[in-house]
Amino acid sequence: MNNDFLVFDHVTKRFGALTAVDDVTLTINKGEFFSLLGPSGCGKTTLLRMLGGFERPDSGRIYLEGRDITDLPPDKRRVHTVFQNYALFPTMTIWDNIAFSLRLAKLPKAETEEKVDAILDMIQMTEHAWKYPDQLSGGQKQRVAIARALVDRPQVLLLDEPLAALDLKLRQHMLIELDAIHDQVGITFMYVTHDQGEAMSLSDRIAVINRGHVEQLDVPAKIYEAPSSRFVASFIGDTNFFEGTIESVEGDYCVIDVKGFPRIKAYNDKNLSTGQKVALSVRPEKIRVTKARPAPEKGASINVFPSVVQDIVYQGVYTKYWLDSADLRISALKPHSRFLLDQETITWNDPVFVWWHPDDAYMVEVR
Amino acid sequence: MMKMNPLRSRRAEWLVTLPSLLWLALFFAVPSVIVLAFTFHGHTPNGGVGEWSLSTWRELVDPDYPVIVWKTIRVSLEVTVWSIVLALPCAYAIARMGRRWRSVVAGAIMLPFWTSFVVRVFAWKTMLHPDGWLQACYLAFLRLRAWAFGWLPGCGGQVDPASSTILDSEAAVVLVSVYTFLPFAIMPLYTAAEKFDFALLEAARDLGAKNFYAFRKIFIPGIRQGLISAILMVFIPAIGSYVIPQMLGGTNCVLIGNKIFMRAIQNRNIPHASALATLMAVSVLIPIACAMWWRRSQSARDRKRLDAETARLMTGGAS
Structure with a gap:
């Protein structure tokens, strides 16, 4: 049968x-x-x-x-x-x-x-x-x-x-x-x-x-x-959600208008069209935290937002950051693949930049 | 944590134990010794205790006594077996009930104890009376059996109401003893079953066991402690039983307890009654000793087996 x-x-x-x-x-x-x-x-x-x-x-x-x-x-x-x-x-x-x-x-x-x-x-x-x-x-x-x-x-x-x-x-x-x-x-x-x-x-x-x-x-x-x-x-794991409306579609990518985060660019994996509402998931380890504004990579635009460090948990292998950007609390993981003490330390209340590549986000909810 | 002086805690232990120790010494150990001492005395015709002598023990060589002792043990064993057989499923069922029902049913089992034991036995006497409804049911059953299976050899014959009474028979003593001792069997079994992990039965079913096999091989050994207590809780009082055979056994079921009463009160021979009591105490102590010996030998056997097997593996690994 x-x-x-x-x-x-x-x-x-x-x-x-x-x-x-x-x-x-x-x-x-x-x-x-x-x-x-x-x-x-x-x-x-x-x-x-x-x-x-x-x-x-x-x-x-x-x-x-x-x-x-x-x-x-x-x-x-x-x-x-x-x-x-x-x-x-x-x-x-x-x-x-x-x-x-x-x-x-x-x-x-x-x-x-x-x-x-x-x-x-x-x-x-x-x-x-x-x-x-x-x-x-x-x-x-x-x-x-x-x-x-x-x-x-x-x-x-x-x-x-x-x-x-x-x-x-x-x-x-x-x-x-x-x-x-x-x-x-x-x-x-x-x-x-x-x-x-x-x-x-x-x-x-x-x-x-x-x-x-x-x-x-x-x-x-x-x-x-x-x-x-x-x-x-x-x-499954931690993530950050960004909810917004599709503002425009450019080829494989789209631009999403999220309150407080103007123009988040993301890979349009659900083939959405302008005006649709969407929730975007960005994993903490995909988000990078730096003091300096990242130089734009050639050909691609990345999502960069200014932020302030609220909390830090040092775990040895990585450090976990909680940052406030606009109305959202973002969590980010910074792996320590290089000797930590050689790097510029980020500490509480530092103004920093959080940034991620448009390919590293995933659409989880469409309404 | 509070630190305690070991000497002081030792003294505290003594102080706490002392009252019960004194109580037991005064009302158990001393009387036991007196009873034992009486057996080595003769008796006087007016009911007193006579000179030191072995005459009482010599009188005890009466062909009636081994028969009565054996009958007492046999009836007690029968009562124990029936009580356990009835109590086991009951304890199992209560342990599997919801918490609320559990206390209700456990309370219901203890309910008869609110009425005097003698009154309850009297009630049974009425119920089992030859004109009573239980007797009528019994006769109806006998007649039905005779009608249905009368043609079979050994089962046939006319039912004689006069010789088929329940009252004044061994059956009545067993029946009412089981009724009386059942709660004493259920309680230790239920206490053990309540602590039993019923997931083990699921595990057994999962591994291919049928329900009854799991009950037999996992549940029964799992409540072994409760089972031993239940057996002793029924067997020991059954051996000392006096009221039930006296009131319901008539002349057909005279047990050792009744004999002791007869010797002490009717014959006014205290040493003789003491000797019988000693005999009874010994026959009660034997099962306890057996149970303890069995438990000890079990754990010794397990230890020996573990040692032997480990040794075998160690040498096996070395060669």
């Missing part, structure tokens, strides 16, 4: 008056690392739970390798979940935890042992095999939870905010490890997170979910650089 690997076909789920998932249609490819990214309460976990068999959609179907799995109970689908709090069985050893699904499948004993030992080796937990879950650290529990869900090679592995309970350092380490595990096992991963950094660094594709529907489904770079909506632009 459907040749795609995993399909959500017009799936809707309501909880009372709340529509948690609103007519979502998604296609996920085999072997893909697919992320559902969105703020808490956006419906991403409900989508995952419907795939796991813990919730039944009110309407719509879910197909896995052409088979309708919508009404199957959790134990009848080869889809395993890595739960947010790991949900390791506290009364069983690590070894028994991992062997759980194999024993249920009534695998021969030798085969079970072989598989469990192999996956323990893969996650480098062999020496902890006979410990109990509460004797492990957070990162170790995480690895065991992944191993337990992967050991009988499910069709899809679901990960429900698996790194949320770990500290930053460990999270970064586990990101790399997760990526390596995915490459090694070649199983389709479906990853739920509200952390855009995790989703960006791991995923082949990301579906940005907001209020129960898919805002944008694309590769990470597209999601970041070409957000489909104002929500996506602000949820």
Whole structure:
């Protein structure tokens, strides 16, 4: 009926008056690392739970390798979940935890042992095999939870905010490890997170979910650089919005009249015509801050506006500035690719210039 | 944080514990020793305690007693099994309820305790009376069974209302004991189930387990502590049960508690009653000792297994 690997076909789920998932249609490819990214309460976990068999959609179907799995109970689908709090069985050893699904499948004993030992080796937990879950650290529990869900090679592995309970350092380490595990096992991963950094660094594709529907489904770079909506632009990374009316169109570019910012020039990626209202997103790292007025590049005109530094946060790798220009507060990132102390320092209340190239802005909303 | 002198805190600990310690010494330890001492005395015809002698223990060699002790243990075990079987799904259901319903139902379970225990047993006596409606239902059930399965060997025969009474039977004692002790089984199980992480059942389902398998392999071991308490909470009072067999068991269900009463009040033989009480206390202590031994051996086994496996891996890695 459907040749795609995993399909959500017009799936809707309501909880009372709340529509948690609103007519979502998604296609996920085999072997893909697919992320559902969105703020808490956006419906991403409900989508995952419907795939796991813990919730039944009110309407719509879910197909896995052409088979309708919508009404199957959790134990009848080869889809395993890595739960947010790991949900390791506290009364069983690590070894028994991992062997759980194999024993249920009534695998021969030798085969079970072989598989469990192999996956323990893969996650480098062999020496902890006979410990109990509460004797492990957070990162170790995480690895065991992944191993337990992967050991009988499910069709899809679901990960429900698996790194949320770990500290930053460990999270970064586990990101790399997760990526390596995915490459090694070649199983389709479906990853739920509200952390855009995790989703960006791991995923082949990301579906940005907001209020129960898919805002944008694309590769990470597209999601970041070409957000489909104002929500996506602000949820993934920081950005500055400039709202105004198209004043004139000149070839591929247009000039936008924004209150307090006369004549912002931007690439006309939406093919707009004069008089239309538009919101422009400019990422902080695309905006440069200098004390001297930049010399115009040859052939192209850049957007330059005078501004005053309001706040500075030094981060080592970069410095973040908040600047006031007209009525707007602009945020800008200045990367320190050269030794910082050799440069002219910009400090609080300095009059400066902010400037960016017309190609570096993106239109996110047209009205 | 306030720093505390270790000596002073030690003294404070003693001061706090002392009242309960004294209470237990005065009203538990001393009487226990006295009861034990009585067993090594004879008795006087007017109900007093006689000279030091082993005669009481010698009298205890009565073929009736092993039968009664065994019957007491058997009935108590039966009561325990029924109570746990009924309490488990109940505790599970309460723990899965919403917070508000939970306290309502938990309160309802404790409600019978607002009425005197003896009054409740009396109520059962009325309900189980041969002219009562429960007896009528029971007879109807027996007649239905005889009518439906009477042709099968062993199931047939005429129903005789005179010999098929619930009252004054072991069944009545078990029934009312289960009714009485059920809350004591539900409460520790519910307390354990409330702390149980139900996401674990979802995880088990997710990994391919059916509902009942997950309940058996994940939920039951998960509330093991509560299960042990529930078993002890039912088994121990059931062994010491006196009122229920006295009022509902008639002559068909005389347990050790009733025998002690008989010896102490009717025969006015205090040393003999003391010896029986000692016998009963020992039979109560055995299951506790077993439970404790089992727990200790379990953790020792786990530790040994961990050590052995780690050693195996270490040497395996070295070679």
